[in-house]
Amino acid sequence: MAARPVTIGLDNLCSFGVSSLPGIPPGRAKALEHLGIESAYDLVTYFPRRYIDRTKQALIADAVPGEQVVLVGRVEAARVIPTRGKLSLVEATMADESGSVTLRFFRQPYRAKQLNGFDREVAVFGRVELFKHRRYLVNPVVDPIGDRTGQIVPIYPQREEAKITSETLGRLISGVFNLYPEVADTVPRSIRSELGLLDRWDAFQLIHHPNVLADAQRARRRIAFDELFRIQIVLGLIRRARADRSVGISHRAAPFQGDGPALVSEFLDRLPFELTSGQWRTLEEIAADMAAPAPMHRLLQGDVGSGKTLVSLVAMLIAVQGGYQAALLAPTEVLAEQHFKSISALLAGHRVRERDQRLLFADDHREVSAALLTGSTSKARRARVLNDLAQGHLDIVVGTHALFSEEVSYRRLGLVVVDEQHRFGVEQRSLLRDRVESESGVVPDTLVMTATPIPRTAAMTVFGDLDLSVIDTMPPGRKPVATSWPQGEGAEKETFEFLKSEVGRGRQAYVVCPLVSESDRIAVKAVEKEYERLAAGPLAGLRVGLLHGKLTAKAKESVMDGFRSGEIDVLVATTVIEVGVDVPNATVMVVEDAGRFGIAQLHQLRGRVGRGSDSSFCFLLADAESATTERRLQALCASTDGFELAEIDLELRGEGTLLGERQSGRSDLKLASILRDRDLVEHARKHASGLLAQDPYLTSHPWLTREIRALFGEQEVSYLLRS
Numbered sequence: 001m002a003a004r005p006v007t008i009g010l011d012n013l014c015s016f017g018v019s020s021l022p023g024i025p026p027g028r029a030k031a032l033e034h035l036g037i038e039s040a041y042d043l044v045t046y047f048p049r050r051y052i053d054r055t056k057q058a059l060i061a062d063a064v065p066g067e068q069v070v071l072v073g074r075v076e077a078a079r080v081i082p083t084r085g086k087l088s089l090v091e092a093t094m095a096d097e098s099g100s101v102t103l104r105f106f107r108q109p110y111r112a113k114q115l116n117g118f119d120r121e122v123a124v125f126g127r128v129e130l131f132k133h134r135r136y137l138v139n140p141v142v143d144p145i146g147d148r149t150g151q152i153v154p155i156y157p158q159r160e161e162a163k164i165t166s167e168t169l170g171r172l173i174s175g176v177f178n179l180y181p182e183v184a185d186t187v188p189r190s191i192r193s194e195l196g197l198l199d200r201w202d203a204f205q206l207i208h209h210p211n212v213l214a215d216a217q218r219a220r221r222r223i224a225f226d227e228l229f230r231i232q233i234v235l236g237l238i239r240r241a242r243a244d245r246s247v248g249i250s251h252r253a254a255p256f257q258g259d260g261p262a263l264v265s266e267f268l269d270r271l272p273f274e275l276t277s278g279q280w281r282t283l284e285e286i287a288a289d290m291a292a293p294a295p296m297h298r299l300l301q302g303d304v305g306s307g308k309t310l311v312s313l314v315a316m317l318i319a320v321q322g323g324y325q326a327a328l329l330a331p332t333e334v335l336a337e338q339h340f341k342s343i344s345a346l347l348a349g350h351r352v353r354e355r356d357q358r359l360l361f362a363d364d365h366r367e368v369s370a371a372l373l374t375g376s377t378s379k380a381r382r383a384r385v386l387n388d389l390a391q392g393h394l395d396i397v398v399g400t401h402a403l404f405s406e407e408v409s410y411r412r413l414g415l416v417v418v419d420e421q422h423r424f425g426v427e428q429r430s431l432l433r434d435r436v437e438s439e440s441g442v443v444p445d446t447l448v449m450t451a452t453p454i455p456r457t458a459a460m461t462v463f464g465d466l467d468l469s470v471i472d473t474m475p476p477g478r479k480p481v482a483t484s485w486p487q488g489e490g491a492e493k494e495t496f497e498f499l500k501s502e503v504g505r506g507r508q509a510y511v512v513c514p515l516v517s518e519s520d521r522i523a524v525k526a527v528e529k530e531y532e533r534l535a536a537g538p539l540a541g542l543r544v545g546l547l548h549g550k551l552t553a554k555a556k557e558s559v560m561d562g563f564r565s566g567e568i569d570v571l572v573a574t575t576v577i578e579v580g581v582d583v584p585n586a587t588v589m590v591v592e593d594a595g596r597f598g599i600a601q602l603h604q605l606r607g608r609v610g611r612g613s614d615s616s617f618c619f620l621l622a623d624a625e626s627a628t629t630e631r632r633l634q635a636l637c638a639s640t641d642g643f644e645l646a647e648i649d650l651e652l653r654g655e656g657t658l659l660g661e662r663q664s665g666r667s668d669l670k671l672a673s674i675l676r677d678r679d680l681v682e683h684a685r686k687h688a689s690g691l692l693a694q695d696p697y698l699t700s701h702p703w704l705t706r707e708i709r710a711l712f713g714e715q716e717v718s719y720l721l722r723s
Contacts, residue, residue, distance in 0.1 A: 009184040009703050011710035013041035013176075023175055032172075034161045040176050041710075044204055045670055046169065047223075048154035052123050052145065053213060061098035065130035071101065071137075072123050072145065078103075078115035090115075094124060101128070102136045111142075118144050123155060152210045173208050177201075186704040187229060191687050198222040224672035225680050231669075232688035233704070234712055235464035239297070240696055246443040248295035249414050252322040253287040263321035263352050263368070264314060270350075278473035279307050285469045286315050286447065290415070296445035301453060302471035303642035304607025305478060308449050311471065312417045313343055315447055320352055320368060320395045324414025324444075328398045333374045333553055334560065334576050335419065340372040340398040342582065352395065373399035373408075376553030418448040451607070452600045453642035455650055458674045464685070472643075480640045481589075481610040483618040485633045495619045496538040499588045503542055503569045507614065509588035511572045512605055514596045530592065531572040539570055547573040575601065577608055584612030594620035595629040599649040602636050628652055650675050 017039055019029040037043050052070050063069045071094065078092035090111040092103045103124060105111040126140030143166045145153050156166045185192075185200040192199070198206070198218055207219035268275070275283070282300060289296035302308040316326035328343075330336040350368045371385045371394055388394035392411030397403060448466065459468055486495055499509045511534065513527040527548050535544040545568035547559045556576075562568040564583055571577070571586075575597075589609045594602060602620065610616035620637070624630045635648045674681060691701070698705045 007182050007184050008180055009186075009706050010041055011706040013044065013180070013183070014039050014710040016040040018043060021172075021175060022179065024172065028164075031164055034159050035157070035164065040180075043173055044176050044208075046156060046173070047207060047671060048166075048216075049157050050125070050155050051210065051213060051216060052153040052155060059098035060094070060096050060101050060135075063101065063128045063135060065128045065135060068125070068127050070123055070125050072096065072121055073100075074121055075103070075115045075118055076100075078112045080109065080112050094122070102134060103140060103142075104136055104138045106139060108139070115142070120144050123153070125155070152213060152216070154208055154210075170208065177205050177208075184703040186701065186707055187226065188691070195225065195683055197225060200226065220671055221677075221680070224669075224677050225684060227669050227672040228677065228680050228684035229688055230708060230711065232464060232684045233692065233698075234708060236688050236692045238465040240692065242297060242443075243294040246295045248293050248443055249290075249319075249322075249324065249445065250293050251290040251318050251324070251414065251445070253291035253318050263350065264317050267314065267317055267346075267350055273475070275310075276307065276471070276473040276475055278302070278471035279311050282311055282469040282471055283314055285467075286311070287318060289467065290315065290318055290445050295443040296447065297466050298447050298469055299459070299466040300447055300449045300469050300471070301459065302449075302451065303453055303474070304451055304604060305611060306471040306474055308451065308471060309339065309342065309419075310346075312419070312447060312449060313346060315445075316396055316415055316417065317368070319414035319445070322414070324412045325389070325392070325394065325410055326396045326415040326417065327403050327410070327413060328396065328417045328419065329403055330398070330400060330419045332549070332576060333376060333400055334547075334549075334556055334581065336372065336374055336399050337557060337560070338581055339419070340370065343396065343398060344370055347396075368395050369393065370396040370398065373397055373402055374553065375400060375402050377402070413444045415445045415447065418446070451604060451642075453646040455643070455646050455674070458646075458650060479610060479613075479615055481606050481616045481618050483606060483620065483637045483640070485594075485620045485622065485637055487624075492621060493538070495590055495621060496534075498617070498619075499570070499590060500539065500542065502588050502617070506585075507587040508563065508566065508568070508583065508585050509570045509590065510577065510586060510605075510608055511570060511590045511592065512577070513572070513574060513592050515574070527572055527574050534570070534572060542569040543567065544570045544572060547571055547576060549574060549576045575605065577605075581608050582611055583608075586611070587614050587616040589616075589618040590621065591619070592621045594633060595622035595625050599632050599635060599645050599652070602632075603642055603645050606636070606640075 017029075018024050018032050018037060019026060021040060021043075024032070032038070032043070035046065037046055050070070052072065058069060058071065060071050060073060063071060073094045073096035076093045076095060078090060081089040081091050083089050088107055088109040090105040090108060092105075092111075092115050093100050094103055095101075103115075122142055122144045124137055124140040124142050126137040129136045129138060141155075141158070143155050143158065145155075145165075145167055154166060154170055156169045158164075158166075181201075183201045183204075187197065187200070191197075197203075200222065203219040203222035205219075206215040207223060210216040210219070282302075286296070286298060286300075289298055300308055300311060302311075312328065316328070319326045328336075328339055330339055347368045347370060351366060352368050369388070371388065373382065373385050377385065377399075385394065385397065386408060389397060390409045390411060402408070486492075499511075502509060511530070513530050515526040527546065531544065531546040535542075545559045545563055547556060547563075551559070559568070559571070560581070563571045563586075566585065586609050589606055591597065591602060591605055597605070606618040609618065618636075620633050622629065622633060624633075631648075631652060635645060639645055639648075672680065692698075695701060698708075
């Protein structure tokens with residue numbers, strides 16, 4: 001009786017170098033490195049980029065000009081064509097039983113030797129062009145496939161330096177399946193059954209060698225679920241590790257708790273407006289987190305102008321009323337200064353019980369104190385702020401990353417608020433976390449905010465280690481900003497005439513340009529030159545100010561103060577005013593070269609107007625450089641809903657821009673797509689949470705533990721899985 005094959009896991013495949021596999025000599029292993037393939041795991045997860053269905057093969061004679069096609073045939077007579085200058089041109093003819101097509105390769109001189117060396121059928125992928133009644137494919141992708149008539153042929157991503165064909169890759173991958181016929185499946189059978197998922201190793205084999213194209217789709221779905229499930233397991237472990245290991249602060253979160261006047265209750269009672277239902281709901285979620293003994297790690301999402309800053313200020317006052325300090329971290333000095341001014345105005349007249357019980361005054365309350373700390377803070381002022389923080393005399397500090405430099409020491413830091421957190425790099429956020437947690441044995445609560453709405457499924461994957469709160473209502477009286485994309489010869493003139501008419505009514509305006517100084521490489525308007533042109537031309541007679549990130553802190557503050565006070569009619573700026581700037585009298589936003597900005601950035605810029613009760617307007621000045629640019633600008637004109645625009649942005653740009661550096665190394669999503677696999681994200685989150693609820697440290701799932709260690713890093717997972 002034959003011995004049963006020994007089951008291995010994906011972690012084993014990670015440890016098997018390709019040079020240790022049969023049939024892969026050192027030279028071939030070196031070539032595979034050019035494709036990023038160093039292990040057996042890398043090999044079986046090097047997935048096809050497309051398939052050629054040779055059971056339904058298209059003929060050359062049926063190729064339609066203007067369409068992208070995959071054609072299969074034999075290459076004949078590849079030759080170098082002389083051209084003027086240094087432009088190389090290789091031309092070849094490819095034929096099948098129905099006819100022929102010309103292949104042209106520019107700046108690829110090696111193609112002549114390569115194509116003449118093929119003695120088998122090749123597949124070419126590209127767009128058919130018609131010139132003088134002849135059909136051409138220009139710079140198509142070429143892949144020899146051999147004689148595999150009537151099969152589904154996988155086509156793998158190629159790199160010229162690797163010199164490995166899809167046929168060879170397929171054969172090497174088959175060798176792994178032959179060598180290891182059984183690999184552990186880490187998704188419980190009950191979950192696979194509920195979701196109708198293939199067994200893992202069946203899925204891996206079918207994605208490389210499908211019998212029909214539907215097999216490849218089913219296989220892709222299973223492998224994509226695995227990727228998302230692993231990420232959700234790791235994010236769940238992070239949440240649990242924080243709760244288990246970190247000593248948090250049980251804040252007196254209910255407004256009326258504590259001795260003497262309740263700071264939060266008084267603050268809310270004295271507001272000149274009512275909070276929205278979305279603000280109340282998120283405040284309740286935040287207060288519940290802050291009252292719990294485990295540290296809060298919450299993401300607060302809200303559209304432009306939804307009132308996130310006010311919610312974060314209430315959270316800071318919850319900390320302050322219990323005798324703790326709060327820090328608000330902003331990515332830019334302009335935004336930090338804006339936050340400080342608005343917070344100071346809202347706090348005016350509010351008092352808090354003095355922490356120092358040695359003071360024996362009849363009235364032991366003092367005004368809530370706040371300070372600004374940035375890289376541009378003067379030396380003397382900085383020394384005072386640092387001393388007050390260390391002594392506990394300062395309640396709230398607002399600033400940039402300078403808040404967490406080595407010289408800053410907090411007496412009783414209870415809450416850290418990070419605004420526009422996506423604009424801080426991974427290393428900065430990690431440094432911030434380490435700095436805060438090493439300050440004492442107690443870990444402050446953390447509230448991160450973003451005004452760039454993120455689709456739900458993306459938030460669950462990218463920020464899945466955070467609890468999520470969403471403000472989905474806007475303050476009453478806010479009017480949608482009328483957005484237009486004026487085109488034609490007189491578009492700019494008409495736009496600035498309208499801007500001048502609004503200024504004539506006592507309103508103010510912004511004009512935003514992409515660059516600070518002129519660039520020889522990029523043909524876009526620079527803010528310094530445009531400021532001079534507008535002030536002397538289209539906006540002559542108006543009081544025009546200039547703002548960009550390269551100005552000194554004092555100059556930036558002076559310009560912003562002038563704009564807030566109404567001494568400046570039009571502010572010509574870069575995207576330094578993208579977030580946080582709040583001037584209710586500004587009713588016009590003009591974005592020049594708008595095609596250079598993404599949807600999220602344009603939506604943020606538009607959000608600088610419409611902050612008062614007057615009707616406001618946004619003009620997008622741009623050429624239709626591409627279909628994507630056109631779709632992006634049309635979307636801005638059609639909708640003011642940030643979450644709807646985020647979905648469109650995800651569709652246009654893909655999830656890579658959202659995932660960014662969040663994932664690293666082998667844990668990158670190779671097949672799963674937040675855009676295409678929304679349902680799988682939801683399922684992965686649900687089932688990962690359920691599994692961890694039953695088995696918090698994966699003690700009953702050793703294969704899954706090993707897999708996560710291999711794919712996410714031994715050191716990180718060892719920290720998460722201590723039990």
